Amino acid sequence: MSSSYKKQIADYINNVLNEKRSEFNDMAVCPFAAPELAKDKLMIVMMHEEDKGIKDLLEDFAASDYDSALIALPHELPADNTKPFQLFVNKILERLGLKDYKCICFNPNDGVEVNGFNPRAESPYFLINIAHRKVLNDAHKSLRKTKYYDNLNKEYREFLKINEKVTKTHSGQKKERTEGSKGKT
Helix, strand or coil, X not given: CCCHHHHHHHHHHHHHHCCEXXXXXXXXXXXXXXXXXXXXXXXXXXXXHHHCCHHHHXXXXXXXXXXXXXXXXXXCCCHHHHHHHHHHHHHHHHHCCCCCEEEEEECCCCCCCECCECHHHHCCCCEEEEEEHHHHHHHHHHHHCCCCCCCCCHHHHHHCCEEEEEEECCCCCEEEEEEECCCCC
């Protein structure tokens, strides 16, 4: 990775997302990104580099041997544009026939936090993550089996589209259980 932006993104992955934090019950903020980066299975590109737009970059990714992609935007977007932009990129994936892939956007301007810590705010760029839907769902399911989500407040759970199901324990008491939707990890 010779470009400055690639180094900034790799540093963000290694120094923020891979850091074990008490907010996530002493687990890495994202336990999946650093291993992909280390194995050179994560495509990192900047939108409009070499005059390539989102469609071109998605096609490049589809033709590559990478498992997932992080596409950086060279400009900022307000927090209220994160979800519409994510829907826009998912529509492009669908039109390109890449229905098995999903986009999750990480905006440094998003205001969600866990006990005062906002890992998205530390991102050097607005990042568009492209990954296989099954991989994302399996990652989410594996985290649900841990205490990863325990400290997330209602706002963050809603942001990640994590549902709470109330179940009864053997003693008859109500117990909240985290159920994941096909949302983000």
